[in-house]
Amino acid sequence: MQHVKDGTIPMTRLDDAVRRILRVKIASGIFTKGAPSTRKNAGDENLLGLPKNRAIARQAVRESMVLLKNNGGVLPLDASKTIMVIGDGADNIAKISGGWTLSWQGTGHTNDEFPNSQTVLDGIKEAVNTAGGKVIFSANGDSNEAADVVIAIYGEDPYAEFQGDLENLDFVPNGFDTNTLDKFRSKGIPVVSVFLSGRPLWVNPEINKSDAFVAAWLPGSEGGGISDLLFKRDPSYEFTGSLSFAWPNNAVVSPDLATRESTKLFELGYGLTYENEVIIDQLSEDSGLENTKVVSTGVFFNKGAAVAPWNLGLKTGDLDKQIGSFPTSVGGLLVSKTDHTAQEDALRMNWTLPDYDQLLISAASPSNMSRQTNGAMELTFFAKSFKTNDATVKIGMCSEGTTCDKTLDINIVANEWQEYRISLSCFASLGVDMSKISSAFMITAGEGTDIGLSQIRLESDIDAKPWL
Numbered sequence: 411m412q413h414v415k416d417g418t419i420p421m422t423r424l425d426d427a428v429r430r431i432l433r434v435k436i437a438s439g440i441f442t443k444g445a446p447s448t449r450k451n452a453g454d455e456n457l458l459g460l461p462k463n464r465a466i467a468r469q470a471v472r473e474s475m476v477l478l479k480n481n482g483g484v485l486p487l488d489a490s491k492t493i494m495v496i497g498d499g500a501d502n503i504a505k506i507s508g509g510w511t512l513s514w515q516g517t518g519h520t521n522d523e524f525p526n527s528q529t530v531l532d533g534i535k536e537a538v539n540t541a542g543g544k545v546i547f548s549a550n551g552d553s554n555e556a557a558d559v560v561i562a563i564y565g566e567d568p569y570a571e572f573q574g575d576l577e578n579l580d581f582v583p584n585g586f587d588t589n590t591l592d593k594f595r596s597k598g599i600p601v602v603s604v605f606l607s608g609r610p611l612w613v614n615p616e617i618n619k620s621d622a623f624v625a626a627w628l629p630g631s632e633g634g635g636i637s638d639l640l641f642k643r644d645p646s647y648e649f650t651g652s653l654s655f656a657w658p659n660n661a662v663v664s665p666d667l668a669t670r671e672s673t674k675l676f677e678l679g680y681g682l683t684y685e686n687e688v689i690i691d692q693l694s695e696d697s698g699l700e701n702t703k704v705v706s707t708g709v710f711f712n713k714g715a716a717v718a719p720w721n722l723g724l725k726t727g728d729l730d731k732q733i734g735s736f737p738t739s740v741g742g743l744l745v746s747k748t749d750h751t752a753q754e755d756a757l758r759m760n761w762t763l764p765d766y767d768q769l770l771i772s773a774a775s776p777s778n779m780s781r782q783t784n785g786a787m788e789l790t791f792f793a794k795s796f797k798t799n800d801a802t803v804k805i806g807m808c809s810e811g812t813t814c815d816k817t818l819d820i821n822i823v824a825n826e827w828q829e830y831r832i833s834l835s836c837f838a839s840l841g842v843d844m845s846k847i848s849s850a851f852m853i854t855a856g857e858g859t860d861i862g863l864s865q866i867r868l869e870s871d872i873d874a875k876p877w878l
Contacts, residue, residue: 459526464632471626471635477649477682478657479623479690484600486642486684487559489541493534494557494594496548497564498585499606500531505585506563506606508628509570515870516568524631530563530604533634537641551590560594561640562586562620565606572781573870574608580661580697581611591619604636610653612661614675614693623690625653642684652681660698673698708782708868710771710850711791714747714755719773720850726767743767748862750792750827756864758796764857766804768814771851771866776810783834783844786871789851790831795824796860803861807837808849816840817852822861833871 413419435441443449451457477485487493499505503524509516512523521529528536531547538545546555551562564586566574591601603620605613608628617623626636638647659675675693682688709717716722722733726741737746742763750756759769779787795801801822808814816837820830838844851866 464526467630468632468635468638471629471632472638472647472650474627474629474651475636475639475649476625476627476651476653476680477622477684478625478676478680479617479620480682480684480686481621481689482600483684483687484559484602484622485624485640487561487602487640488543489538489641489643490543491558492544492546492556493538494546494548494553494555494560494599495531495534495563496551496553496560496586496590497562497604498549499563499565499604500534500547500549500561501529503527503529503631503633504568505565506530506626506628506633507568507630508608509568509574511568515570515573527631528634530629530633530636533632533637534561534640536634537637537643541641550586551593557594557599559600559602560591561602561604562588562591563604563606563626563636564588565626566608566611569608572785573787578661578663578697578699579610579612579658580699581607581613581616588616588619591616595619595621602640604640610655610657612658612697614659614697615695617690618693618695625651625657649681649683652679654678656680659694660696662698708787709866711757711864711866712755713752714757714864716771719775720771721773723770723772724767725770726765741765741767742857743769745769750862750864756792756862758860758862759853759855760860761855761857766854766856768852768854770808770814770849772808772849776846776848777850778845779807779834779847779850780845782868783838786833786835787868788831788833788871789837789866790829790869791851791866792827792829792862792864793822794827794862795822796862797858798824800824801855801859801861803853803855803859805832806849806852807834807842807844807847808852809843810846810848812842814849814852816842817854827862827864831869831871834868 414424446452503521504516504519507516512519535545546553546557564583567584594601600621601619602622603616604624604626606626606628629635639649653676656674656678657676659673710720711717724731724733724740724743729740731740737744739745742761742765744760744762746758747754748756748758802819803822804817805820806814806817818832818836834844
């Protein structure tokens with residue numbers, strides 16, 4: 411909308427796009443079919459999850475998986491053996507389904523919310539139990555039981571739209587420590603990685619830790635389709651999937667086409683079959699990120715420290731001070747460490763003078779948070795008042811070149827850590843230029859205020875309220 415308002419996108423272009431959309435809708439008869447609730451089969455839940463429909467979904471899983479590595483012909487596996495299954499994606503339908511499922515981001519759902527579905531773990535159990543083998547399940551991989559092979563199911567957490575945007579292609583394990591794979595390989599146990607993602611990512615370290623590596627994308631509700639190919643449950647089954655994008659050999663996204671072409675690990679259309687005797691040698695684990703600019707991830711303060719590229723600072727009058735160690739102070743503001751969920755993972759701030767000195771989380775280069783603002787993101791943090799009474803603090807986000815005087819009054823509850831959420835749109839409404847945020851968080855208070863603060867970050871709006 412901003413690009414239309416400022417003329418970057420002409421109104422004629424917008425009119426043309428709307429006209430074409432309406433033309434297709436009119437041709438489809440959507441305006442004459444009546445409301446969905448009035449159409450044939452509306453509301454008949456008995457038609458959902460029929461065996462014939464689930465079979466098609468399971469077939470789609472088999473045909474979309476891409477075999478990237480299969481050193482020594484590890485796959486297909488023998489289902490009559492002892493199979494250890496590890497990873498946070500093994501028994502989690504929400505994770506293998508991705509965003510835009512039961513909710514926008516697709517997070518926070520239990521398996522019970524996906525009736526007529528099958529996890530990858532249950533699909534593996536189905537295959538192994540039928541063949542007389544044994545399944546050991548250890549989500550975090552800490553089991554020391556003997557196994558013939560390890561299947562690790564892990565990958566990205568669900569996301570949708572810009573909340574899944576990446577500044578680079580480096581896969582950062584979030585629910586499972588992939589270093590666990592080294593433990594099994596050191597014992598000579600073959601490791602098969604089933605990687606869950608909505609896109610190709612740089613996973614050279616994980617590929618190196620695996621004897622076989624499968625890009626399973628987001629298989630959804632039919633996890634059994636994965637076990638069909640891992641164990642080749644039918645003689646006709648074969649890996650037929652191929653890459654629709656080239657797979658990267660480093661994590662840097664280069665604007666130069668020639669550079670991108672030279673940094674491919676696997677070409678567009680690549681995909682192995684069981685019979686291919688391709689050996690993937692040890693891959694470089696140089697991500698290429700060492701010399702790139704550090705960008706914001708939406709986390710500003712965590713585990714007792716500012717998260718790069720953000721830094722902690724204090725301000726009183728015209729004096730600015732970077733925080734290098736604790737305790738520290740400026741003017742009448744004393745800052746030290748305190749405990750929230752772990753030792754010294756939070757800040758304690760005590761204002762001893764009525765000068766409203768500030769603590770800021772700032773970066774050398776401003777960040778454009780317009781998309782986050784339009785996407786209903788919230789500035790989120792935990793806080794508590796150390797006094798017996800509640801405390802009122804002023805919270806702000808500051809655009810480049812301003813005095814950071816556009817703030818909201820937030821009441822901090824006494825003696826109890828609570829989460830507070832403020833919609834970024836509130837700051838935009840105050841007149842803050844969200845396209846040039848130099849300080850992602852500013853807090854100040856009056857004399858006698860003594861509060862704790864931790865886990866400052868951006869989160870999705872969960873209640874459509876301006877702030878809590």
